[in-house]
Amino acid sequence: MHVSKWGNSxxxxxxxxLVEELGVAEGDEVKLTAAANKTIEVEKIDRKAQFLKDVEQFRFPLPEGYTFDRDEANER
Incomplete structure (x- = not known):
């Protein structure tokens, strides 16, 4: 690989x-970490999966037999 100038970076x-192996696509975020012996570790950041994992803490059990009633929920 060649290092190229891109603006100031x-x-x-x-x-x-490597793209196929990492499963990355245009627009994905990756994390680069300097590793031993002047090597770089690349990790794909999956924001959607992280968000879903973080949201898990807000789930609470519904009462037994509960059913969602759209009309009741939208009453004003």
């Missing part, structure tokens, strides 16, 4: 094989 292109 530097950029590299990811080879297709």
């Amino acid at each position: 530097l950029a590299v292109r990811l080879p297709k094989k």
Whole structure:
């Protein structure tokens, strides 16, 4: 891979094989971490999965036999 200038930053292109292996696509977020012996670790950040995991704490059990009534919920 070649390092290229991109504005005030530097950029590299990811080879297709690595893109497929990581499961990344345009617009995805990745985390780069400097590792031992001048290597880099790449991790895909899955914001949707993290959000769903974080939201789990707000779930509470519904009473037995509960059914959602849309009309009742929208009464004013």
